[in-house]
Amino acid sequence: MDERQHLPLRRLPANRFRRAESRRGGGPMRTFELTRATSVEAALDALTAGAQAIAGGTELLNWLKEGIEAPARLVDINRLPLDRIEFADDHVRLGALCRMSDVAAHPELAREFPVLVQSLLRAASPQLRNMATLGGNLMQRTRCPYFRADTGLPCNKRVPGSGCSARHGDTTSAAILGWSDDCVATHPSDLAVALAALDAVVVVRGPDGERRIPATSFHRLPGDEPARHNELRSDELITAIEVPRGGTRFSHYLKVRERVSYEFAVVSAAAVVEWDGQTITRARVALGGVAHGPYRMELVGVPLDRLAEVVRLTRARPLPGNEYKVTLAERAAVRAIKEAMS
Ligand SMILES: Cc1cc2nc3c(=O)[nH]c(=O)nc-3n(C[C@H](O)[C@H](O)[C@H](O)COP(=O)(O)OP(=O)(O)OC[C@H]3O[C@@H](n4cnc5c(N)ncnc54)[C@H](O)[C@@H]3O)c2cc1C
Ligand code: SF4
Missing domain, CATH: 3.30.465.10 (Uridine Diphospho-n-acetylenolpyruvylglucosamine Reductase; domain 3)
Structure with missing residues (x-):
């Protein structure tokens, strides 16, 4: 699958706008830009320009590897004064x-x-x-097995409008309240x-x-x-x-x-x-x-x-x-x- 990415964040250079590249499974290389924001305003500017925030990276990096996300720009928010x-x-x-x-x-x-x-x-x-x-x-995001597995089975969260495999599939861990036919x-x-x-x-x-x-x-x-x-x-x-x-x-x-x-x-x-x-x-x-x-x-x-x-x-x-x-x-x-x- 071409869209997967694998990137050890800690090894990225600290400078702004360095390009990071990754390759997995022999597919074509995908690139994205990483910036580091030092003020909330700068982070918001980056988000408005289409970047996605990255904090600890424990979820986001999994999404990149699993093909759930393929952002063109990430903004590292770890230096913002929001840790008090x-x-x-x-x-x-x-x-x-x-x-x-x-x-x-x-x-x-x-x-x-x-x-x-x-x-x-x-x-x-x-x-x-x-x-x-x-x-x-x-x-x-959800741990629904259809959402997390890169199987190509329909999942409205992964590919809007594709359908919900869980609705008539494995519902063992699904919701019992507030679900819809489009997602359980x-x-x-x-x-x-x-x-x-x-x-x-x-x-x-x-x-x-x-x-x-x-x-x-x-x-x-x-x-x-x-x-x-x-x-x-x-x-x-x-x-x-x-x-x-x-x-x-x-x-x-x-x-x-x-x-x-x-x-x-x-x-x-x-x-x-x-x-x-x-x-x-x-x-x-x-x-x-x-x-x-x-x-x-x-x-x-x-x-x-x-x-x-x-x-x-x-x-x-x-x-x-x-x-x-x-x-x-x-x-x-x-x-x-x-x-x-x-
Ligand atoms: C193996 C494993 C087991 C886990 N088990 C549990 C568990 O039992 N219970 C549980 O509750 N959680 C569990 N988690 C989830 C874990 O708590 C989250 O991965 C973690 O809290 C995400 O925080 P992060 O800073 O690493 O986010 P990141 O990976 O950096 O970001 C995740 C998302 O949040 C967004 N984001 C981050 N910070 C902000 C912000 N300030 N404003 C707006 N958007 C933001 C990012 O843009 C991204 O979309 C588990 C995770 C893993 C990998
Ligand atoms: S319940 Fe259906 S739509 Fe929701 S995440 Fe799972 S497979 Fe996707």
Whole structure:
């Protein structure tokens, strides 16, 4: 296949506009330009001119190798001043370029936002977390096997309008909520699930200034446009994530997966709980592995002894082969709530 690229980013020269070339599988050589931005404005100019941002490179380089992307220009954003963790009175601001491992190792965040830190520690591997950024994590794409495998089978995310092989194919890991006939994929980010339960906000900058997108609506449902994964426009950068403070101490991230580490979630649940001894006064719950983005639920005034009967995914539409996910997700939610209270 001609369109694959393989490029070790760290070996690229630091100068602006050097041309990088790669060859794989004996196909013709493809080139792309790499620039390094030192200000947000310069990065935005590059995006407006058609470049794609690269941060840790742990996702993007895979897309190049797998033929999912073939950008003509990349802009390295690692030198932008977007790697700070700042505590304000009512929120914590996490720079988009914070490495997953730095956020996960922050003792104050671990005390105040257990669900956030647990979601990061249960993602990927230590080596990946050292490179991977928060912004890049939210921008990662589905792990649908048809999307990732370079098989040429129809996939509306890879080739819009080509069809969806998963819809009547292997649906074991597919969505049970919010899917359309054009795409039944789920989103794999653990962090996104925790942020949805925490009512976090994704802060983005574009040529027209700043926008604030609730984490609950950052990822789109597929509808008839499955190639659009989220609400970020191609000329915008994620600059930060803001997490509101207060009521987050009793929180937990539960990840159900096929092996105990270095594996994506089959289903996951993030819970942020407030209770008064006998009654859950408020539980903010988000589910992962069930839809094209986190699925948010809220429980108010639920007696503890009725918890298991109240948590029901009444809107679930399982596909043949993934009915198990409905029960699994409901039980994961209940268990995450209980773990948060313990
Ligand atoms: C083997 C493997 C296992 C993994 N397991 C898990 C897991 O269990 N759970 C989980 O949640 N994740 C997992 N991941 C995903 C991993 O967390 C992401 O690859 C990583 O977070 C991406 O961050 P990055 O900085 O490397 O992004 P890059 O690869 O640099 O970029 C990815 C995308 O994000 C865009 N981007 C990056 N930063 C910004 C920004 N600030 N603004 C706008 N766009 C931006 C890029 O343009 C690109 O489109 C896994 C990845 C791998 C390779
Ligand atoms: S579910 Fe989505 S990503 Fe998977 S094959 Fe269908 S269109 Fe492609």
